[in-house]
Amino acid sequence: MAILVFFVCHWFLSLFAQTFFLHRYSSHKMFKMNKFWERFFYSFTFITQGSSFLNPRAYAILHRMHHAYSDTEKDPHSPHFFKDVWHMTMETKNIYMDYLLYKKEPEPAFRGNYPTWPIIDRISDLWVTRIAFAVGYTAFYVAFATHWWMYLLLPIHYFMGPIHGAIVNWCGHKYGYSNFDNHDHSKNSLPLDFLMMGELFQNNHHKRPNDPNFAKKWFEVDPTWPLMRAMHALRIIRLRKTYPPTKSHLRVIRAEEQLVIAEETESV
Numbered sequence: 001m002a003i004l005v006f007f008v009c010h011w012f013l014s015l016f017a018q019t020f021f022l023h024r025y026s027s028h029k030m031f032k033m034n035k036f037w038e039r040f041f042y043s044f045t046f047i048t049q050g051s052s053f054l055n056p057r058a059y060a061i062l063h064r065m066h067h068a069y070s071d072t073e074k075d076p077h078s079p080h081f082f083k084d085v086w087h088m089t090m091e092t093k094n095i096y097m098d099y100l101l102y103k104k105e106p107e108p109a110f111r112g113n114y115p116t117w118p119i120i121d122r123i124s125d126l127w128v129t130r131i132a133f134a135v136g137y138t139a140f141y142v143a144f145a146t147h148w149w150m151y152l153l154l155p156i157h158y159f160m161g162p163i164h165g166a167i168v169n170w171c172g173h174k175y176g177y178s179n180f181d182n183h184d185h186s187k188n189s190l191p192l193d194f195l196m197m198g199e200l201f202q203n204n205h206h207k208r209p210n211d212p213n214f215a216k217k218w219f220e221v222d223p224t225w226p227l228m229r230a231m232h233a234l235r236i237i238r239l240r241k242t243y244p245p246t247k248s249h250l251r252v253i254r255a256e257e258q259l260v261i262a263e264e265t266e267s268v
């Protein structure tokens with residue numbers, strides 16, 4: 001029982017960190033929050049993803065590339081260019097490492113406007129940190145596992161972040177139905193996405209990349225959306241004013257983003 005609770009908590013807390021902080025905030029800036037809350041959720045993401053923490057800057061660059069080049073050869077992780085999920089994930093990892101270690105400069109369009117926290121970025125990527133988290137998960141299993149087969153779940157804990165990414169990147173562009181023609185292979189895999197907290201509405205999300213609610217039809221449920229509404233009501237985050245954004249509002253958002261990107265580039 002303790003193992004099941006631990007597994008479910010780790011799955012959903014780290015998944016929430018990924019969809020809410022890495023995806024909807026760092027990559028898309030669907031909402032704003034002050035420095036305190038930004039650092040709170042940065043730490044939250046570090047603690048919950050633990051041994052497989054994904055750096056928000058590198059995540060954002062890869063994810064913006066994915067939107068710009070969805071299911072073309074320049075897409076960092078289109079399932080239509082790899083023979084299986086393993087090869088796709090390994091190639092994604094290589095591109096991710098290039099940006100994580102500043103080996104490669106991203107195209108200007110994908111730069112800037114993502115959170116960074118140098119000390120956490122450094123600590124989170126140390127082997128000693130990653131191994132310490134893995135030892136922690138293993139120790140929990142040693143203390144509470146009641147059957148040998150439970151240990152088979154341990155690798156999922158070790159690689160939680162990339163596993164979530166692989167499920168979304170593979171299934172979300174391969175299996176399911178489409179509401180919109182986005183000129184790619186994006187799909188909605190689960191009408192009630194209880195498994196991936198809304199991430200499997202890829203078809204809806206590629207149609208409206210800055211809309212914080214990934215569900216579009218009456219029968220679709222994005223479990224992260226009500227949580228974001230609640231955080232907005234509690235003033236933890238500030239959602240952008242109009243949803244769905246009007247065309248003129250979108251122009252304002254783009255202009256604002258360009259400005260921020262330009263300012264950050266100048267100050268480098």
Ligand SMILES: [Zn+2]
Nearest residue numbers: 066172186202
């Ligand atoms: Zn996608």
Ligand SMILES: [Zn+2]
Nearest residue numbers: 028063205209
């Ligand atoms: Zn996205």
